[in-house]
Amino acid sequence: MNTATARYAGHLRTEATHAASGNVIQTDAPTDNHGRGEAFSPTDLVCTALGSCMMTVMGIVADRHSLDLVNSTFAVVKHMSTEAPRRIAQIDVTFTLPAALSPNDRSLLERTARTCPVALSLHPDIKQNVMFEYK
CATH class of the missing domain: 3.30.300.20 (K homology (KH) domain)
Structure with a gap:
């Protein structure tokens, strides 16, 4: 069984879903690497x-x-x-x-x-x- 699945949401962001719980985390590229820094990198x-x-x-x-x-x-x-x-x-x-x-x-x-x-x-x-x- 997968630990997590994820998708690329565009604009240097991902959304990962924890398989067992369904919890979702988002990532964003940091501002010093072309991102907006609006979520954890x-x-x-x-x-x-x-x-x-x-x-x-x-x-x-x-x-x-x-x-x-x-x-x-x-x-x-x-x-x-x-x-x-x-x-x-x-x-x-x-x-x-x-x-x-x-x-x-x-x-x-x-x-x-x-x-x-x-x-x-x-x-x-x-x-x-x-x-x-x-x-």
């Missing part, structure tokens, strides 16, 4: 997928250890290469997690995040700069 999705995957696996571990990560957040900054070929050069992900987490829990969650499936699937030339704040 494909490279934005890659970077956001890294943060989402890290948060998801931390959530799995947190549930297993009865830790509450509800309302934790992350922010992503994408850095594109300045030389050809155009590609993602670096992804900065900053997590804000609860200050009440113990040092052992923090270490466990940070280790878990860094070994998520997306992190392990990205090309090794893409620098992953992952930071954790506790508030």
Whole structure:
């Protein structure tokens, strides 16, 4: 079974449909690459997928250890290469997690995040700069 199907909508946009849920996401080329920047670009999705995957696996571990990560957040900054070929050069992900987490829990969650499936699937030339704040 397909994971997703997609169609080119014209004007550098795609619409992808998740097969299991029917959820739809749209992409648009970024303004620095002939697009309007009115939706996630494909490279934005890659970077956001890294943060989402890290948060998801931390959530799995947190549930297993009865830790509450509800309302934790992350922010992503994408850095594109300045030389050809155009590609993602670096992804900065900053997590804000609860200050009440113990040092052992923090270490466990940070280790878990860094070994998520997306992190392990990205090309090794893409620098992953992952930071954790506790508030």
